[in-house]
Amino acid sequence: MKAFGELIRILDATNKTNEKVKALATYFKEAPAPDKLWTIALLSHRRPKRPVTTTLLREWASEAAHIPLWLFEESYHIVGDLAETIALVIPEESVTHDKSLADFATDLLALYNKDEQQKKEYLLTTWQQLDYYERFAFNKIITGGFRIGISQKLMTRALAKATEIDEDILAYKLMGDWTPQTTTFNKLILEENEEDYLSKPYPFYLAYALDQEPAELGDVSEWSFEHKWDGIRAQLIVRNKELFVWSRGEELVTDKYPEFEVFTEHFPDGTVIDGELLPYPNNSIGTFNDLQTRIGRKNITKKLLEKTPVIIKAYDVLEWKGEDVREQPFKTRRGYLNQLIQLCKDKNLPLYISEVMHFNTWEAAAKERERSRDVKSEGLMLKRNDSPYLIGRKKGDWWKWKVDPLTIDAVLTYAMRGHGRRTNLFTDYTFALWDNNELVTFAKAYSGLTDAEFRQVDNFVKRNTTDKFGPVRQVTPELVFEIAFEGIAPSKRHKSGVAVRFPRILRWRQDKKIEEANSLDDLKALIIE
Amino acid sequence: MKTPLLQFTEKGIYCQQANVYLDPWKKVDNALITHGHADHSRWGHKKYITQHDNVPIIKHRLGAIEATGVNYNEKIIINNVTFSFHPAGHIPGSSQIRVAHKGDVWVFTGDYKLHPDGLSVPYEPVKCNSFITECTFGLPAFKWRPQQEVFNDINEWWKTNKAEGKTSVLFGYSLGKAQRLIKNLDTSIGTIYTHAAVENLNEVIRPHFSLPDTVRITADTDKKAIAGNIIIAPPSAHGTPWLRRFAPFVTATASGWMAFRGARRRRAVDRGFVLSDHCDWNELLTAIKETGCEKVITTHGYTDVFSKYLQTLGYDARTEQTQYEGENAETNEENEVTS
Ligand SMILES: [Zn+2]
Numbered sequence: 001m002k003a004f005g006e007l008i009r010i011l012d013a014t015n016k017t018n019e020k021v022k023a024l025a026t027y028f029k030e031a032p033a034p035d036k037l038w039t040i041a042l043l044s045h046r047r048p049k050r051p052v053t054t055t056l057l058r059e060w061a062s063e064a065a066h067i068p069l070w071l072f073e074e075s076y077h078i079v080g081d082l083a084e085t086i087a088l089v090i091p092e093e094s095v096t097h098d099k100s101l102a103d104f105a106t107d108l109l110a111l112y113n114k115d116e117q118q119k120k121e122y123l124l125t126t127w128q129q130l131d132y133y134e135r136f137a138f139n140k141i142i143t144g145g146f147r148i149g150i151s152q153k154l155m156t157r158a159l160a161k162a163t164e165i166d167e168d169i170l171a172y173k174l175m176g177d178w179t180p181q182t183t184t185f186n187k188l189i190l191e192e193n194e195e196d197y198l199s200k201p202y203p204f205y206l207a208y209a210l211d212q213e214p215a216e217l218g219d220v221s222e223w224s225f226e227h228k229w230d231g232i233r234a235q236l237i238v239r240n241k242e243l244f245v246w247s248r249g250e251e252l253v254t255d256k257y258p259e260f261e262v263f264t265e266h267f268p269d270g271t272v273i274d275g276e277l278l279p280y281p282n283n284s285i286g287t288f289n290d291l292q293t294r295i296g297r298k299n300i301t302k303k304l305l306e307k308t309p310v311i312i313k314a315y316d317v318l319e320w321k322g323e324d325v326r327e328q329p330f331k332t333r334r335g336y337l338n339q340l341i342q343l344c345k346d347k348n349l350p351l352y353i354s355e356v357m358h359f360n361t362w363e364a365a366a367k368e369r370e371r372s373r374d375v376k377s378e379g380l381m382l383k384r385n386d387s388p389y390l391i392g393r394k395k396g397d398w399w400k401w402k403v404d405p406l407t408i409d410a411v412l413t414y415a416m417r418g419h420g421r422r423t424n425l426f427t428d429y430t431f432a433l434w435d436n437n438e439l440v441t442f443a444k445a446y447s448g449l450t451d452a453e454f455r456q457v458d459n460f461v462k463r464n465t466t467d468k469f470g471p472v473r474q475v476t477p478e479l480v481f482e483i484a485f486e487g488i489a490p491s492k493r494h495k496s497g498v499a500v501r502f503p504r505i506l507r508w509r510q511d512k513k514i515e516e517a518n519s520l521d522d523l524k525a526l527i528i529e
Numbered sequence: 530m531k532t533p534l535l536q537f538t539e540k541g542i543y544c545q546q547a548n549v550y551l552d553p554w555k556k557v558d559n560a561l562i563t564h565g566h567a568d569h570s571r572w573g574h575k576k577y578i579t580q581h582d583n584v585p586i587i588k589h590r591l592g593a594i595e596a597t598g599v600n601y602n603e604k605i606i607i608n609n610v611t612f613s614f615h616p617a618g619h620i621p622g623s624s625q626i627r628v629a630h631k632g633d634v635w636v637f638t639g640d641y642k643l644h645p646d647g648l649s650v651p652y653e654p655v656k657c658n659s660f661i662t663e664c665t666f667g668l669p670a671f672k673w674r675p676q677q678e679v680f681n682d683i684n685e686w687w688k689t690n691k692a693e694g695k696t697s698v699l700f701g702y703s704l705g706k707a708q709r710l711i712k713n714l715d716t717s718i719g720t721i722y723t724h725a726a727v728e729n730l731n732e733v734i735r736p737h738f739s740l741p742d743t744v745r746i747t748a749d750t751d752k753k754a755i756a757g758n759i760i761i762a763p764p765s766a767h768g769t770p771w772l773r774r775f776a777p778f779v780t781a782t783a784s785g786w787m788a789f790r791g792a793r794r795r796r797a798v799d800r801g802f803v804l805s806d807h808c809d810w811n812e813l814l815t816a817i818k819e820t821g822c823e824k825v826i827t828t829h830g831y832t833d834v835f836s837k838y839l840q841t842l843g844y845d846a847r848t849e850q851t852q853y854e855g856e857n858a859e860t861n862e863e864n865e866v867t868s
């Protein structure tokens with residue numbers, strides 16, 4: 001556990017991706033095999049089932065720290081992370097241990113079936129034996145959510161560095177529902193497997209946001225236009241009658257979307273398409289909220305498949321009949337895509353094409369962009385007719401031309417202290433809109449102001465508190481802010497009846513009085529039926 | 530009910546009997562000043578009384594003011610009230626102020642820390658009945674590691690950067706934190722370069738406190754000579770063209786707030802070192818116990834939480850609103866100094 005605690009310390013101390021990968025690679029070279037396997041499992045969200053509730057964790061931690069529970073709760077609120085709070089409040093002791101990460105993980109698995117008294121004894125003893133970073137890591141094994149800037153992708157890269165096995169092949173090896181109890185490091189990672197190579201994706205080609213007037217791109221006839229769909233960018237591979245689905249983060253997500261399995265029967269062998277994975281409830285494109293219900297889910301139930309099916313809206317073909325066609329012009333590749341769509345016609349597959357449009361003038365293109373929200377897209381994609389499929393984010397041949405965010409003027413009604421550096425400032429705000437003569441909460445936002453503005457608003461909150469609810473302060477409605485957001489959908493879970501996506505503060509409308517803020521009806525008018 | 534010896538008024542902490550204020554935030558005639566940070570020593574009072582070492586510091590910050598210096602433990606009697614300054618260990622020239630009248634003894638801490646930092650005169654507990662204490666870090670989640678361990682990390686960080694051909698840039702408030710960093714760096718690794726705001730204060734402090742040699746960065750400073758060495762600069766220098774010309778470099782901040790992972794991540798610096806000039810949780814509790822006081826008044830920081838906890842320990846504890854701002858004020862001050 002010492003080495004793992006030290007690894008977490010190093011990962012935590014730097015914000016440089018390269019250094020994180022380097023530290024992790026070194027760990028993967030030096031740690032004993034069972035610890036490596038557990039590290040991979042933990043960083044790919046395969047932690048042991050939580051043996052105790054967070055309520056008990058809090059109670060026992062406050063006891064171990066010799067502080068009242070309410071004081072622990074206050075500290076937790078300000079620190080913002082349970083595992084970290086526990087690690088911070090427990091006093092350092094001189095006792096120690098010589099157990100490995102795998103030992104502790106095994107302990108936690110066994111703990112699951114013990115009674116409460118045994119669990120408590122185990123945790124209190126263990127907390128005392130661990131140093132700060134070990135204790136933090138240990139708590140994270142219990143609570144989950146390491147958030148140390150190591151995605152599965154980066155972990156795979158580090159593992160590739162340490163083992164000299166190709167990164168994409170490792171990504172394939174790591175997929176599926178293995179656990180450290182059902183396999184070994186040797187079996188999972190080191191053993192050669194012919195199949196590994198079949199899954200290999202191509203790097204995605206990503207576009208920059210358009211940073212100039214579109215007319216400056218030259219002759220409009222040289223460009224193809226498509227709507228920019230708001231789902232998950234994905235690559236679908238069919239080779240040897242097997243399907244592999246990769247997401248933009250280059251994570252293998254085949255298991256999560258069983259409805260695509262059917263493509264293996266219809267796609268020619270050696271087909272790779274690039275497209276947008278979209279929710280498709282009731283035979284039309286759903287909201288990102290719908291897709292969320294699929295993304296997080298490990299267990300894909302029949303009910304969920306019926307309620308929120310997904311489709312792929314295809315943009316491009318990267319491999320056609322086993323041949324890498326990325327160097328061929330976009331137009332040619334779209335020809336292959338049309339052939340594929342023809343092959344699959346009338347088979348009722350979850351495969352749709354992202355239609356290509358051509359315009360005679362840039363003004364006509366701009367008009368189509370205005371229509372984006374109506375067709376549930378985020379704007380337009382501009383692709384040069386003769387562009388090859390490049391690697392990574394590149395300027396020149398492809399551009400995204402997004403619509404401007406939606407905005408609304410709302411009133412600040414509640415404030416909460418921020419976390420971390422901002423713990424002594426009120427920086428987490430709740431905003432409301434008018435509903436007749438009442439202000440109704442519609443969104444929370446905590447970014448978009450400068451430090452100086454946050455300090456000013458903080459001052460306002462401290463001087464204009466009308467009520468306190470735990471950490472939340474109700475303030476005199478007086479300040480108006482322009483709130484921007486990307487999407488909007490009806491919602492039963494929200495008091496306002498509306499859910500907005502990515503709300504953030506655009507600017508402080510010091511020029512506006514609260515009477516001039518928008519109403520809930522103004523907001524609802526932005527929903528596209 | 531008789532008027533308490535010290536009252537919280539809209540101008541500051543006031544002793545009516547002697548007609549003086551302690552660290553007032555509005556203009557008054559007579560101000561007793563604990564230390565030189567902007568939220569404790571403000572401009573515009575008629576007369577300032579403070580510990581000797583703090584006189585040049587507040588004169589540097591506030592310009593032509595009428596300031597009188599006194600020694601630690603020296604008694605000043607005004608209309609039968611006895612005032613004295615005692616080391617607070619916060620920054621060079623920082624004091625607690627003891628106020629006594631007919632057996633009623635109050636102590637106002639200003640800002641303070643218990644563990645010696647190798648530079649400022651270490652904190653000394655002062656017995657009292659009523660203790661007015663800051664509690665900037667008054668939560669059990671704040672526990673400082675021994676200073677030597679932190680400096681081992683800082684020096685190790687500097688060494689690594691140097692080996693990679695990079696300059697180290699360490700941010701700390703130009704009054705107090707900067708000098709503490711300078712004092713404790715391992716100068717066998719390289720040369721310490723300073724931002725003008727820091728060096729100006731070094732010059733003010735050097736006659737009374739021994740500091741290692743530092744080199745002021747000017748327009749003529751040779752960029753190449755700095756490579757691999759360390760620059761001490763105020764946080765406000767972060768992201769400025771002034772700093773950019775020293776690339777390639779690695780940045781770090783030293784502050785108590787760095788105790789939280791979220792804070793470390795949100796700061797756009799490469800590294801956060803947990804180093805504070807304020808008391809941590811245990812220091813606060815120790816300090817209160819050592820004064821033998823019955824009454825505690827908490828000022829800046831997590832005041833409500835902290836005084837509520839003190840009540841559970843049996844103290845007569847309450848919170849008073851002040852305009853002291855803890856480590857934030859010190860950051861604001863940097864903005865003033867450099868802009
Ligand atoms: Zn201070």
Ligand SMILES: [Zn+2]
Binds near residue numbers: 568640663829
């Ligand atoms: Zn202060």
